[in-house]
Amino acid sequence: MNTIATIDVQRASQLLKLLGDPTRLTMMKLLKSHECCVCEFVEIFKMSQPAISQHLRRLRDIELVKEERKGQWIFFSINENHEDFPFIQSILEQLPEQNESIAELEAQGLRISCN
Template sequence: MNKTVKTDMQRASQLLKLLGDQTRLTMMKLLQSHDCCVCEFTAMFNMSQPAISQHLRKLRDIELVKETRKGKWIFYSINEDHEDYPFIQNVLEELPGQDGLVTDLETQGLRICCE
């Protein structure tokens, strides 16, 4: 018998609905390889801080992302300990990389603009 925990259909539907938003999906793909703070996301997505915070709140509310405080700033990363992480990881692995957004931020000198 396979002991791998499977995500049930209702839970999968909720997760996919949450990730159905392009901004949140892109954030999750970015967080697969880069910790980011709100100010970096605002620059990457050309969105206001409150809008970015709302997206992050939705991801944080179901614990898909976690926060790490560095000084007065909060950095976000994927919560690899989440019970549904294997499911999320499989979805994200099918998507194109988003490292260009981070590279563009670095080129603009905004990669760590909040330190």
């Protein structure tokens, strides 16, 4: 039995177009299991802060990701309450884990911790 709710073709097309960018798709996979801040994505993707912020803005604009301020940092995570989360999750489950990126950040001392 398929537990994924049906999704309108137009909406699915919009989401697939947004996730068709390798950076945004990788961000979503990372956010599936880790909260991250912009500066961590800058290190992971070797991109400028404005470029990373632009990718996150596009994901945030349709509320696929949410942000939470912790001290001076803003952390991003997947919005699991989004109506299209089951569709997104089914895509992300097909992708390889990205934990090595987080492990590299930790090894370099670049992982942000607010504990």
